[in-house]
Amino acid sequence: MKSFRCAIYALVALALVSCEAVFTTSPVAFLQRDPENLSPEQQITYGRDALASGDEEAMAEAFEALKESEDAETQVLAAELALGASGLETALTDSLGELSAGGDTDAILADALGSFEEADLALMGEAAALLDAADETVTPTPEQYAFAAVGLMAVAIEENGGTTTGLSSGGSPEVAKAEEFLQAATSGLQASGESTELLDELLAVIQTS
Numbered sequence: 001m002k003s004f005r006c007a008i009y010a011l012v013a014l015a016l017v018s019c020e021a022v023f024t025t026s027p028v029a030f031l032q033r034d035p036e037n038l039s040p041e042q043q044i045t046y047g048r049d050a051l052a053s054g055d056e057e058a059m060a061e062a063f064e065a066l067k068e069s070e071d072a073e074t075q076v077l078a079a080e081l082a083l084g085a086s087g088l089e090t091a092l093t094d095s096l097g098e099l100s101a102g103g104d105t106d107a108i109l110a111d112a113l114g115s116f117e118e119a120d121l122a123l124m125g126e127a128a129a130l131l132d133a134a135d136e137t138v139t140p141t142p143e144q145y146a147f148a149a150v151g152l153m154a155v156a157i158e159e160n161g162g163t164t165t166g167l168s169s170g171g172s173p174e175v176a177k178a179e180e181f182l183q184a185a186t187s188g189l190q191a192s193g194e195s196t197e198l199l200d201e202l203l204a205v206i207q208t209s
Contacts, residue, residue, distance in 0.1 A: 033046070034061075035047070035061050035062050035064075035065040036061075036064075036065055038065070040069075043062070043065045043066055044066070044074060044077065046062050046065070047059075047062035047063075047065070047066050047074075047077050047078070047081055048077065050062040050081065050084075051077070051080055051081055051084060054084070054089075056084065056085050056087060056090075057085075059081045059082075059084040059085040060081075060085035060123075062078075062081050063078055063081040063082045063085055063123070063126075066078040066081065067082070067126065067130065072133075072134040072135075072136070072137035072138040073134075073138055075130045075131070075133055075134035076130070076131065076134045076138060076140055076144065078127075078130050079126075079127040079128070079130040079131040079134070079140075079144065079148065080127075080144065080147075082123040082124070082126050082127035082130070083123070083124065083127045083147050083148065083151055085123055086116065086120040086121075086123040086124050086127070086151065087116065087120055088116075088120075088124065088147065088150065088151055088154070091112045091115060091116070092112065092150070094112070095108050095111065095112035098111075114154075114157060114158070114162050116154055116158070121154060121155050121158055124148075124151030124152065124154055124155055125151075125152075125155050125174075127148055127151055128148045128151060128152050128155075128174075128177060128181075131144060131145070131148045131181070132177070135184065139188070140184070141188065142184075142185035142186075142188040142189050142194075143185075145181040145182065145184050145185040145188070146181070146182070146185050148178075148181050149178040149179075149181040149182050149185070150178075152174045152175070152177055152178040152181070153174070153175070153178055155174045156172045156174035156175050156178070159172070159174065160172065168206070175206065178206070179203060179206050179207065182199055182202060182203050182206075183203065185199055186199045186200065186203070
C-alpha cells in the first residue's frame with residue numbers, strides 16, 4: 001500500500017535528519033587492536049571510538065565484544081554499533097541523495113530497505129533487542145529509537161517477502177516494535193519541547209495500515 005511505503009521512507013528521512021551526529025568520521029589507527037583482548041572498560045572505549053570512526057568492520061568487532069553486556073548504557077552503545085555495522089547509515093544516506101535528485105520514491109525505498117544481507121538484518125534485529133532491554137533502565141534518545149525503528153522496518157519487509165503489501169503492526173512483531181519505538185521517540189521529543197508532527201503522522205499511517 002502506497003501510504004505505508006511512504007511512511008517507511010519518511011522514517012528513513014527522519015532518521016537521517018535527526019541523527020546527523022550519531023555516526024561521524026575520525027582517524028581509525030587506534031582501531032587496530034583486537035577488542036576481545038581488552039578489558040571491559042577498554043572495550044567500551046574501543047566501541048565509542050569505532051562508532052565515531054564510521055568504520056563498519058571496527059563497529060562489528062566492537063559489537064561482538066559488547067553485545068553480551070547486561071549494563072544498560074553498554075547495551076545502548078552495542079545497539080548503535082550493530083546499526084552502524086549493518087550498513088544502515090550508508091543505505092539511508094544514499095537513498096536520501098537519490099530522492100533529492102528526483103528519483104522514484106517507491107523504487108528508492110525498495111532498494112534502500114531491500115538491499116541488506118541476512119547478516120545485516122540480523123544485526124538490526126539484535127540492535128532493536130538490545131535497545132528494548134536497555135530502555136527498562138535508561139532512556140535512549142529519540143534518534144536512537146528512530147534508527148532502530150528503521151532497522152526493524154527493513155527486517156519486517158524482508159520477512160514479508162521483500163514487499164510492504166499486507167504489512168502492518170497488527171501482523172508483524174517488528175512493525176509493532178517499530179511503532180513502540182516511534183512512540184518512545186515522540187515522548188522524548190515532547191519532553192524536550194521539540195516538534196513531533198512528523199512522528200505523529202508516521203504513527204497514524206502505521207497504525208491504520
